[in-house]
Amino acid sequence: MPDTAQSSALPAFCAAVVNRHSSAWPPAENQLAQEFLAHFGIARLGFYDGLVRWCGEVGVDVSTMELPRDLRGANFWHETNMSIVMPVNGGCFISREHTLLHELRELLEWEFEHLGHSLGHVDTRESRSEQFAACVRMAMVVESSKDLFKMASDVRDPFGRVCAYGLVGAVTAVLVLGCAGVRQLEIHFDAQHRKRPT
Amino acid sequence: MKSDFGRYLRELRRAAALTLKQVETKARVSNAYLSQIERGLRNPPHPEILKRLAAVYETPHADLLAKAGYLDEEEQGAPTRLEIESAFSHVINDPKFQFGTRLKGAAPSLETKRFIVEMYEKLTKKALLKKQ
Numbered sequence: 001m002p003d004t005a006q007s008s009a010l011p012a013f014c015a016a017v018v019n020r021h022s023s024a025w026p027p028a029e030n031q032l033a034q035e036f037l038a039h040f041g042i043a044r045l046g047f048y049d050g051l052v053r054w055c056g057e058v059g060v061d062v063s064t065m066e067l068p069r070d071l072r073g074a075n076f077w078h079e080t081n082m083s084i085v086m087p088v089n090g091g092c093f094i095s096r097e098h099t100l101l102h103e104l105r106e107l108l109e110w111e112f113e114h115l116g117h118s119l120g121h122v123d124t125r126e127s128r129s130e131q132f133a134a135c136v137r138m139a140m141v142v143e144s145s146k147d148l149f150k151m152a153s154d155v156r157d158p159f160g161r162v163c164a165y166g167l168v169g170a171v172t173a174v175l176v177l178g179c180a181g182v183r184q185l186e187i188h189f190d191a192q193h194r195k196r197p198t
Numbered sequence: 199m200k201s202d203f204g205r206y207l208r209e210l211r212r213a214a215a216l217t218l219k220q221v222e223t224k225a226r227v228s229n230a231y232l233s234q235i236e237r238g239l240r241n242p243p244h245p246e247i248l249k250r251l252a253a254v255y256e257t258p259h260a261d262l263l264a265k266a267g268y269l270d271e272e273e274q275g276a277p278t279r280l281e282i283e284s285a286f287s288h289v290i291n292d293p294k295f296q297f298g299t300r301l302k303g304a305a306p307s308l309e310t311k312r313f314i315v316e317m318y319e320k321l322t323k324k325a326l327l328k329k330q
Binding site: 068 | 294297298299301303306310312318321322
């Protein structure tokens, strides 16, 4: 069970967002994503394993289970306990970070509601969480590409340097597009999976 | 019995947005045979065929077996569809409990509803479904 200091991290973030945006509520998803990254520090989040570790630090229990076939992930909020359940092995490699962030975003939603500031209608919650997860992941990719660009700039040979920039730029672009198109990639992946004989 | 099961099977197929032809390909069961079952003209198929259909319709195999009359739901101790739906409704209406999901489709399957109810039971220490 997380201690009080840990479990107050997300409620404290939500309270800070409410204070900053109370005059123009609710904030847009990309704004919320930026605030989330700025508040917790993008470098601390890392990718999937880093995110799971970070969740533990802020009092969100992440566990893995055999999930029903139509479920990619789930989150539960009860009193002060927050938990996320992911499929065994994190699920589809294309979208496991996305799913984790989606679930985290919904936990934030419960906190905002608890504070009396709903982020929007329940019917749009899924799409808003999808947008939030995509925004956070894109920012993470761009952030981590900065180190790669720095490495590219250290290449002494001018032609090699141009090639390195080009390679890093292309990889970053593909990853950013992948973040934005997770849903489509998953549908394609699932369709391929279904084609295999049962 | 035959027509009830047929209607149930047709509902599952429509919920999965599949044609008989698509089910034939995925489950390796003749579409003419499936059509006859759905119209109540044939008895429910063999459990092995039901297993393949359960995978295609993404529904618990036990549910299909029970509907086909191979299992007595009460005797098996598994919660019925009605019990799961009722427990799920209770979970949704508990203001002290919130949950969210990331689904492959638009609506949660019965299996997912049952999973959520079981998580609710675990986290709130309240029993909603009978124990198997």
